[in-house]
Amino acid sequence: MAIDISNYLKEATKEFSKDNIKEFSANSIAEKVELSRSTVSSYLNKEVKQGRIIKIKEYPVIFLYKETFSKLYFTPTQAEYNTLDELWKENSNVRKTDIWSNVIGAKGSLKEQIEQIKTAVLYPENGLPIMLLGSSGSGKTYLAKCIYDYCLEEKLINPKSSFISLNCAQYYHNPELLSSLLFGYTKGAFTGADKDKKGLLESADGGVLFLDEVHRLTEEGQEKLFTFMDSNEYSPIGDNSIKKEAKVRLIFATTESIQSTFLPTFIRRLPVIVNIPSFAERPQQEKIHLIDSFFLKESEILKHTIKVTKQVISFLLFSNYEGNVGKIKNIVKYSCGSSYAKRKDQEIIKVRIGDLPIGNENQLKESLYHQISSRYQDRIYDYLHPELLNINSDEEKNIKKTYFEFVEGFKQVESGEIMFDHYTKEMVKNVNLLLDELTFNTEVTNNQSFFSVLTFNIKSTFKYMEENYGFEQDGNKILSIAYLLYFKEEQEILINHPDWNSIRPKIINFIESYMKNILWLSRRMLTHLSERLDFQVLDEDLIFISFYLKSMNIQSLKNEIKSIVLAHGYSTASSMANVANRMLRKNFFQAIDMPIDTTIDHIEEKILDFIDNNSTENGLILLVDMGSLFDLRNRLEKKIKGPLLLIDFVSTPLVLEIGSMLLQDKNIIEINDQILKNVQINKQLVYPVEKKKKAILTCCYTGMGSAIQIQDILQKSLKHEDPSFVIMSYDYHKLYQNKQKELPFQMYDVLAIVGTVDPKVEGIPYIGLDHLIGGEDIDSFINILRCNFNIDEEQLKKDLVFNFSIKKIIEKLTILDVNKVLNFVQDAVDKMEEKLGLKMSNNKRFLLYLHASCMVERILRKEDVDMQEDIKEFVQREKRKIDIIRYAFSEIEKEYTIKISDLEIRLIFDIVLSD
Structure with a gap:
């Protein structure tokens, strides 16, 4: 049924116009596919939510197949529109991003390059010449065609203007022929020139000329070309007295070094040189997208669903091909063709290792043996449903479902259906349910070695978070993240959600506003992990980890004062910091070792980098061996996020003294007041220069x-x-x-x-x-x-x-039944009041309800309270009252099978008997 409706609407949308609107209503579609209107309507609306179908809500409500509509007109940014006019009005806004949004890597490894290209193309008059520099097969020709499409999109050239491409390498041994092709020639210019012939410059007048392998041009050819670049004038071969004029946008491409291959005079006329990364230099996510795009294209050509084994995917990802992206594309084409020839009568074409065009089987096995990333699952490519790519396992489906709920839930917040608080609770619940499912109900059957590598590096990251930010680690947390990364396979899931690009900044802003500390910690955690595992930090993963950390009450993490020892010498700062950290048994101090000739600019850059990557709102202590504190103060006071204590003449005793104060939990003002009072040191306490x-x-x-x-x-x-x-x-x-x-x-x-x-x-x-x-x-x-x-x-x-209200606060509990624990606590408070002969105020009752309920959950979670040095003396001194409190809470101990410690009893005592 779904296929019939999809196929019908996909083909019907090709004929869509304002004159046949009614044919796209649910009624009309139901008649065509011979199904009930309710069934068709239900399916269509479901597909609208998935982003595959566009819905226009004016009367009659009509539905259009998004993929077909996009190919004919433009790609809509929404799934639903109130009117057709609203849809058409979006055209002028959407089209400007379509060309580049379809380029894999436009927001990643090619982001800066595309900005260079836009700058060159949009330059007044005729734009600027562009040189694309990259290894063979890296996608230079594809980008050149995109530049032409972009010129059309921006209406910089006439729609009828030509895009002409010439590979100069084909004429390397015949430079005269190459020149005649470019500039044209007159009758009699050389043997066989029996009539005038126009060149490519004339044919490309008003359009774009792309010269690939342009380093094959002779020096004479380069000179002729840069003369044209200067004046827009050229002479055909055979008659220099003839001056022709053309307005041509020039794009060059080369695989060679610019400086050693071209004339300096030619290079000076190339203001925009765009470096294109090779396939090996691309992030893993982009490699996957490229491979996916090639297989999807073959699926469309062959009109078959294609299933590719994980071994093939792994080999394509990690094999080092000189031909780059182009070589990968050809291998994909060959392997699909090979499989199709063997299995063309089957519904699904299966591409296996044997279908790859590799002659040396031993080399292939050796390569595959070393590929640790064979964790990639088999992938399925269906040209009818490209958005369902590789969702072929329960784990992947569950991950996609959870990630999509980030967007769908936030849309409900925007529409007023739910509140922010409800959204946060639901996302926290969904994240933890997914991690529990992955951790306890799945098994890693392939590539245990990679899973071990994941676990080891995640454990190292959690250790780093614990040492620097007090983030406690345990085995469950480590395994949870390991399972997520293992099954997610670095895929960018939400890129397939139609509303992701518009919703993404809103969700990030929401987390930053309401969970700022958590967002910051999530960034640090993922950045540290990505550096160890060499993967890209995605916003969707940042959102996931933020909600995960939210469930662990990360807001209670201690925001400690940070300290840097900054000294000249090969390891002077490192030695002092290491000695202090080891003696204090806590990683208080970071070190920055500097050469003797380090500039103040370099010092400032190092400090600001530390501030950007660490939470310094509670203060930063900067210990330096020599230098002008006044200069550092002037440079930093407008850039710091919290108070900055600058101290000169750093030494190991000074570092230890500050460390001992940090151990005592003194704030930065106390440290400034008390540090080595009897020793002459230079110090300055600086506050951020901004309105409070x-x-x-x-x-x-x-x-x-x-x-x-x-x-x-x-x-x-x-x-x-x-x-x-x-x-x-x-x-x-x-x-x-x-x-x-x-x-x-x-x-x-x-x-x-x-x-x-x-x-x-x-x-x-x-x-x-x-x-x-x-x-x-x-x-x-x-x-x-x-x-x-x-x-x-x-x-x-x-x-x-x-x-x-009390109930609202007690709802903060996560594992206990709120009403049940509150009733037990109320009984305990009543007993204390009776036995101690007290009449407690509502404030004290409120405090006891809150504290005792949280205490029960804290004990069940095996979380400790701070040690009290005088606890033994206190127990002996207040034995009678302690026994009464313990009696009052005895029913809670029985019900929850817990033991309330003397430390906890002391806290209850303080609340009950404090003034």
Whole structure:
């Protein structure tokens, strides 16, 4: 049925015009294929969602086959349009990107080259001559034809203008004939010239002339050509008194070195030299796309579905052919033809190793034996359904389904069907379901060696993330990512989704706005892994990993102060950093070793590269051996993301002293105040030169976990998108002890502190969480915001009350039943209140509900709390009250089969009995 409808609409769309619109309605199509209207309508709408069919929603609603329409007119960017006029209006906007969007590598290895080409083509008057430089078979002729199509598209040349191509190598031994072909000749110019004949320059007048292998031109030929490039004038062979004029856009191509092959005078007239990468230099993803495009083309020519074994794919990917892309294309054509000749009566043509045109079988086996990437699955090419390429395993189908849901879900957000919060939860769930499925329900049956390589490198990446960003690793995380990369095979899945290009930047912006720390960590993780495995970081994988990290509460990762030791000498900085890191047993210090003659520009470049690749919002300490701190300050203060502490005369004792302070979790202001007070050193504490952002701080007496939850709920309630305003969680005890000496007050204009206990910071309004929940301080909070932002007060009040409800916060739990655990916690709190003879405030009850529920899940997850040095003395001193608390929570211990430690009991004690 699907084939009948698809084939019918594919052929019918060829005859589409404004005069026969009704023939493309669901009713009309149903009649033609002899199926019910409901069946046809259901199928058509499903295909619209998959991007294979275009839907125009005016009356009557009509459907067009996208592939056919694109070949006849232009490629639409949407699957649905309200009217035909809306579709046609898109033509002028879409066409300008069609030519280059179809070039494999346009957004990758050829991105810069295409920009060069566009610059040359769009240059006023007649454009600029273009030289395409690349090895044989790298695609120079194909690009030259694209340049001609681009000129037509941009209406730079007449539609009837010619594209003329000449391979100069064919006339290498007859330069006179080559010159006569280019410039034409007059009667009697040479033996056999019995009449005047025009040359290619005249034939290409107003169009494009492509001269391949142009290095075969003699010096005389080059001189004649650059004379024409200067004046647009030339003389036919045989009569220099005749001056002809032509406007021709020139494209040259060569496989040879420009400098050693051409006259300097010719080179000077080549302002645009475009280097084309070879097949071997292309990223793996582009190689796969090229191979796929060749097999799809053969499928279309042979009118058969083609199945290609993974051994053939692997061999084509990694064999080193001098003929490059062109050679690969010919091998694909031969192998398909060979298989077709043997199996033309079969529905599916199967291309195997034996179909390759390789004479030396031992060489082939040897090559295949060494190809670690034989992990690639068999691939299926169907010219009727090119978008279904290689989706022939459950693993691949599940991966595609999950990746497509990123786009489909975000479209629901845009249409107002779901909220951002719901979208995030659904994507996190989908990502984890996929990884669980791949990890626990699949088996690697091919190429265990490659899977081992994957696992080893992912483990190294997780170790790097742990050392530098506190990202804890475990076996399940490593295996999950290994299975994903193994089965995904570096494929760019979402490139086949019709809405991917328009939705992609929106999803990235969403993650950056709402999960900034996570997006940054995802980039670091994938970049580090890609460097080890030599694969391209794709935006679709960045989105996947971001949602994966979101499920692990990555926002609670500690953003530590970063430190660099920068010294002159072969290994001076490295030695000091290594000694300090080993003695401190923590990787605090990075090293930059510099030659003696290093310039300040080079030093600045190294530091900025570090800042770009590391989170430095909490501070960067730069320890240098010599140099002007003043110069560095002036260069960096407008480029840093957080405070910068510059210290001169670096030494190993100085590095160790700073490391010991970092171990004590001191902030950068404390380090600046306390560092080696009795030793004369030069130092400067520099803050970013920019207008301070406004901020609201959140804190909780019991720790950062609850502070982060309060931060999340405030962000959801305020729905702010103002980049000059942030809500950030911070350690209560630091605020209480150091007041405005803490970093947020130096970096931000702090409007208020929202928390569970007042840290008593003078001059900063405090809003108690219990008063926000009860409504007493909502007006005060709104007044603070109103002075700085435009807000919908009534809506904000509703959102605050809703989002700060106990149930909403407890929903943060991921493995426990919310209502069940909350009932047990409530009983425990009632027992404590009775046995201790206390009457607890709503604020304390709220804190206990929140803390105890999270505690149960934390214990089940085997997550530890911070050690307390005086815990033994505390247990002895407060034995009676501790026994009461333990009794109150005994039912929870039985129900969940857990043991609540003395450390956890101490935290509950602090909440219950604190003032």
